[in-house]
Amino acid sequence: MDPSIQAGVDIQHSGSPQVAHEIVKVTVAYLPAPVPFRHVFRDETVIATVRIDALTFFGVQDHQDRDKHEFFLEFEGRRLTNMAETLGQLLGPHRREAHFNLIEEITKGAIDE
């Protein structure tokens, strides 16, 4: 298995039939990182969870020093702002894969040099 793939979904293999949750293969690229974050999520997973898991994988976090540093997910060239949206809502019923970019935004603080 690719070491950058993290298992996240418990697929039931027991005898009794299960109501299948749709799963989505997610890839997140972060420009300074040599490998992407890859993870399989259920489609009801909210974007906030994908973002937090990607931040953890890449070892970065939102923070404030002189400036405000925030990370956002970009999907198909647009910034995702609704963190409560699910992957299913974002992708629609048929898409089972999604590629995001993780990008840092630095908002200048009040203290100027």
Add this chain to the structure above:
Amino acid sequence: MTAIYVPIDRWVVAARVFSLTAENLRRAGRDGKESGILWLGRRDKTAQITATAFPSGTGVEECPGHWRISPEVFGTVTRWAAPRDLCLLGVAHIHLRGVPARLSRTDRNCGVQIPGILEVIIGDGGDQLDYRKWSWYVCENGDYHQMSKAEIGKRLTVDHSIDFESCTVNAESVLFSTEAQ
């Protein structure tokens, strides 16, 4: 910091990275503005810097006192770099003539805080062509430290035969791209 960031001992840099950096940044320098460029490549104990991404136009601020690119520009670069297995290894920008070629507090604070990332300041508005006279900083332990001339000599190698590719980007798209050559 996570294990995905292999500690970098040395950098091998395609010679074209330096010449294209100078070509792109001097234009702004001669107009009295700061400008910058991203260096990309493959990260390993010996990292290879084999590509440049030059931000230009929408989403890029080139001003006398600062150079800044929007997050959307980083998005465009990411979309160009990811399929090529390239990651960000450094950022070079110019300081104008009369401004010390050293990392300012703003440069330090707004730099990419990932171990091993280079921040390079080119003095004299980009007219300083000798890379050994540029100011080289590397991010280590959450801050940037300036490399001495001896350290630069020890950790940096210029390679004239290594493949090189480049692009020019703005906040919306890749404006120009070359393939590896």
